Amino acid sequence: MSDMQGVLTQNEPQSELTLPVLPLKSNVLFPQLMMPLVVGRETSVAAVEAALSTEDKTIIVVTQKVASTEEPGYADIYTVGTLAVIKKMDRTDEYVQLIVQGTQRVKVLDVVQQEPYLQVTARPLEAPSDTGAEVEALHRTVLDAAGNIMEMLKPQARAGLTHVISEVKDPLNQVYLLASMLTLDVEKEQALLAADTRAEALQLMHKYLTHEAQVLELRQQITSQVQSEMSREQREYLLRQQMRAIQDELGEQSPEQADVVELRKKIDEAELPEYVQKEAERELGRLERLPSASPDYQVTRTHLELVAELPWTKSTDDILDLKRARQVLDEDHYDLKEIKERIIEHLAVLKLNPEAKAPIICFVGPPGVGKTSLGKSIARSLGRHFERMSLGGMHDEAELRGHRRTYIGAMPGRIIQAIRRSGVRNPLLMLDEVDKLGRDFRGDPASALLEILDPAQNFEFRDNYLDMPFDLSKVFFITTANSLETVPRPLLDRMEVLQLSGYSDEEKANIARQYLIPRQMKETGLNAERITIPDESLRMVIRRYTREAGVRELERTLGRLCRKVATRFAEGNEEPVTVAPDDLPDLLGRGRFFEEDARRNLEPGVAAGLAYTQVGGEVLYVEAVLLPESKELTLTGQLGGVMKESATAARSYIRSHADELGIDEERLKSGAHIHVPAGATPKDGPSAGVTMATALASLYSDHPARSDTAMTGEITLSGLVLPVGGIKEKVLAAHRAGLRRLILPKQNEEDLRELPDHVRESLEFVFAERIDDVLTAAIPEVELKAATV
């Protein structure tokens, strides 16, 4: 043995060594252990080559303090390293592969050279060999802890490992072996290498093992959690698969599955846009997982059904044949030249620019003039689907826009429902009675309409229930209203207003002849051979049995007439029936209205005025009497503020111009009472100004006004006559009532062009610029006086 020592000391003096250094980046080489290394750094390769050209092939392996340092100097390496022998070496093009075996710990003392490789002087360190009870105890604890960790890591390998570790007798070497097995940080491994006593090394090792055990335990917990989740899902999946297999075998499908399958089919067929498809897929997935008993199941299902049924991409091609459109409109409606022209214009625009936004049209007019049916024939002429909904009395915004799905019984809004019914994304949607929208604490449907009718917004209309944007920009909206007064301004602003006024008797007769009578005959099973309605009878029906701006009542009355005749045929009569005017009382009962609306003779203080109501024009008489005991002006007949004021203005004018009018001073001192029948109907507006002035002038001058003359117009205190609205309606009413002379404001002369020729020709018009013109035209005696004054 002493010889052996001699051999060893002979060439490797224990005192100090000068050797090349191989710096490791992220590893620590322990004595007694082998380590494969890949060397790539130029300086390290040079160091290895230098070591290999020595007899002993020894090199010092030291760990760098920072892994990223490329050319470490003395300050960059730990001072405790390992003396190692290079066992094997092999080169490739880029790097050198090594197997080194540690032999002994060394203390690096100084750097001898940095280039071409790092060389240092080092002093070998004695292997610690302290013993005692503490070391023994620590040793056993470490072995225990190591055993536990080994078991956690790889239960089946425990026996082998324990064997291997127990083979290594020296506790320190066991520590080194364990350290190389565990994935410890470089700092920890280096601390172990630097430990100068066994006790210190064992203590460190124990600390590390405890930490590792905790980490491992946590990791295992996480893994087992993940696994248990996985296995639950797998189990469910398997069970479902089995259930499906059983159902397939039995040839049946669970109802829910059938639902889902059917829905999927529908959705696949529906050609949804991408964003809708994605959303629908998501919901379908959810539906599949939901038990059918869950309340969400039905909600999701009905929602998906809606999504599948909505025409996201389906649309009809517009028929943009103007000649055909004209023909269709003429087939369905009499006259209405202006309206039809406007519609043809829109079609022409659509023809030239198919991308043009569909117009939003508002038909305004009295009931029964054909607003809704005009919409229908526009749809027919365009070849679009027609859908209508009434907004009358709607007062909840949610009715238009739908309820959110979270509510029980939630439904899509009326707009989306109408689109769904129509089955295309470009129907003609008629919104009736837009002037009768309500509004209360639940919201304002008119505001929701603003969005729907705005082409800048409605291309992504979002229904609360549907919860996906739907493009309404291709929808042709038509709204109808009886009057524009109650339509909110912003809403009116979005629509193009087309006025439909009432029909004259002549027009009604034509409409009846062309449309109503054939339709009623068809419905009652009569034909032209069995029933004849001469013109005189038709005119009588129009005048004595109906009074309206439209033709609805007329159609009903004609229907009643036809039914009466049909009854006769059903009772066995074979003779063709001609309905003479004299037969009408028998068939329809006594006439409800009298042609002699116009009063034959007027008392002084009575004048015929013209009013405009929602059901058309009307003749109304302003009556005034003197109140000798009073100086006041009393007004009755449900008059509104404007009308009261114009009555006061009329009286003031008459009083101040009493002289010119030849009015007796005494009479002028008396007060007056003005009454406008019928007393139950509220009236307002300035257009009765001239009528009241005429009535007062007639009263104070004690001269009656002409009974064949009716008038309208607003007056000012200085005696000007201002234009008023609804001239066509008023003239038609006067014509109906049998009045043949009309006094109108000069500036309304243009409006007469809207009148049918036959009406215009049968009337005499007086156009007034000043109140004097009115009075002279209305009261013959005043005319004389004024001329003389």
Next chain:
Amino acid sequence: MARKIHNLLESLLASRPERCHEACFQPSVDVYRGQQGWLLKFDLAGVRIEDVQINLQGRRLTVRGVRRDWCIVEGQQAYSMEISYNRFDRTVELPIDLVQAHVASEYRDGMLLVRISQGGTSS
């Protein structure tokens, strides 16, 4: 980690159970048994005979020493290396008491031959 352990196990189990204390390589040995006794051939090429030491203790025979690379040419770089250098240590256990036996060694052509004849006196 598991692979690291596996690799370590492999390398550890591959080494002989009679490991040396220090880190050193173990030369291969063939053991023959004959009428005259035992013949042990150690594969120790390139080892100078003065760097080898044979030790007997009970039934164990230990060969220790150092193999130094004496064939280093100036200006040549190692390209690949497989031969183990530096210290070696090999112990063989035989079913006889070696202290009583006659042991003779001979080094020839890179082989260390150790002859052990029973019943004789030790040399």
